[in-house]
Amino acid sequence: MPAEGLLLVTVERERQRVVACSPDLERAGVRPGMSVADARGLCGDGPRTVEHDPAADATALESLARWCHRFSPVVARDGDDRLLLDVTGCPHLHGGERPMLRTMREALAARRLDGRLALADTPALARAVAGFGRGTKTVVPSGTGLAAARRLPVESLRLAPATVVALRELGVTTVGQLDRLPRSTLPARFGSEIAHRLDEVAGRRPETVTPVRPLERLRVGRSFEPPVVGREQVEHVVGRFLGQLLERLRARREGVVRLTILLQAESDTTTLEVGCARSIDSPDRLRRLVGLRLERTDLPSEVSRVSMEVAERALLGWRRQTLFAEDEHxxxxxxxxxxxSLRLGERSVLRPELVADAQPERAFRWRSALEDVDRSAEPAVGLVPGRPFALLARPRRLAVVEDDDGRPERFEAQGRTHVVGRVWGPERIGTGWWREPSVRRDYFRVETTTGHRFWLYRTPSGAWFLHGNFD
Amino acid sequence: MQQSTSKRAETIARLEAAIRRREHGGRPRAASSSHRFHVEPHSLVEWLGDGDGSGVTTLALALGRTASEGQTVLVDESRVLHPPALLEIGLDLHEGLVLRPRDPREAMWAAEQSLRNPAVGLVLWPVDRLRSHQGRRAKLAVERGGGVGLLVRPWRARKEACWADQRFLVSPLPSVAASGNRRWRIEVAYRRGSVPGETFEATLNHETGRVCVVPELAAATSSRRAS
Structure with missing residues (x-):
């Protein structure tokens, strides 16, 4: 019996009914339409209930549709829980159809959204496969038409519930069975509905979609004659523009996530980026952040034009998907x-991420702490023992005296002679021929007689380098 | 009668807990790593190490995290931090924020901001030179934020005034022959309510990432007799 989980509920005829539930509750037998009392009988009192807000869902879907413009210029809402994207001419930008679906899924996961994706010749076929197919990201080969939908249930055709019931009474449960029925007999019993739906799937009948309009660009700007001079004046103008932008966002219940400010001088333009961890609608807070960014910027002495654009926005209450816990603080x-991030720069406030690469200097990368990450993703690399705390950006050449086995016995570093007490290694690290320049190093963990530890390596030519220390 | 005594004890315990909460911003007191040696929660601790490769940063982090809860901030002005090593001492990379300030001034500002933040449990700040007012500011920031601040400094700083709650001198020792586990000698240079000069021996278990600290044994010399 799941102790946690979520029930989305609505009140119908003075009774609470389940609209949707989390997967663990579904596994426990909870189904949409069930009364909350019945659901509690299956899953106990642990799961939280949240009242279903269809308007908020619609707004969120609309927002997601606009976000999907990064994948296709034509995005349409399809019902209450689907989006249709016309991706004609787009897959090659992502390396093909499958890579495109993979990218989409990863991008959705980074927004903590799970989705079922299907790519097909027609909207009806994509809809049917996404909703009732087996995979979570399916590419239906081009030209397969109705054959790809044969095994899907008749519900996948968006038929009226009464039609589905009638078909099931006749023993017709799949699209394939339906397609085998003589077309001439269908209109008499079901009207033109079934033929239309089958034609939509096969691409014989066009289906119109109403695209969501791309997001309006939120920009303000003004030229100044005489020019704006000095930080204080720039801050004043920026503050006024911020107020205007926030007012327009507030009407949509949205806040700023990333802001771009352009300060044009006679000869050049200074671009400032202000990134936020959450959607912000407080002018004071945003002004303080912009102030911090301005503080560490060499402003032009005379600014002839100031413009500002909301580069990224989100619904109020949205928080960037980071790996940091969502606790009370x-x-x-x-x-x-x-x-x-504003004072030091986004490239100086970082999270480390391990990478599966043998070469030590490439075995990790830094990501800005303001970048979205997939919290659910498993780390690609596990613990590699025996790695130093400090890794030199450039390995330092060393003079090493070797013992008879070719292991380090004594070396000079930073004006001190170190006598080696213990050695672990060699650990051979090499890269493939395809990497230029290729690397082949024999690493040794070395402990001196004083207990200091260093990470040295020897190249095939016999040269020794200090690559890190166990500080 | 017995019931009223137990009620009184309960009330006292509740009030003590409330006082601790007010003192430490609601953070629970972390368990110490040993009976006699531990990093105080909600404190600024100076670790003075004996040069590169001494392992002082590893030791400071490994012991510091036992005394703290929340996010970890690592100030890496010299830009040498090697993330795979963090995993080895059990530090969750997901909970770590690495700051790479460009100069000591930025580093001071970043460390102070982090220390003042109640969401941050541990701040590691390797700092070579620290003026008195900077040390004082760091101390005040820790008092406000309620986390643990680890200042990793060179040995020569032992002659400077100490603003931290604790100051330890760390020198590495040759490792244990069989296991290869790393060892250090820790000398308490300053700790409130403690006698300076007290020494401990710390051993890092490389498999578990945990540090065991025990009082150092006195040298095995025969005592002199008055004749």
């Missing part, structure tokens, strides 16, 4: 990350 930590 989450908002204070977000504040800290924002302040540090």
């Amino acid at each position: 989450a908002s204070e930590f977000d504040d800290l990350v924002e302040r540090l």
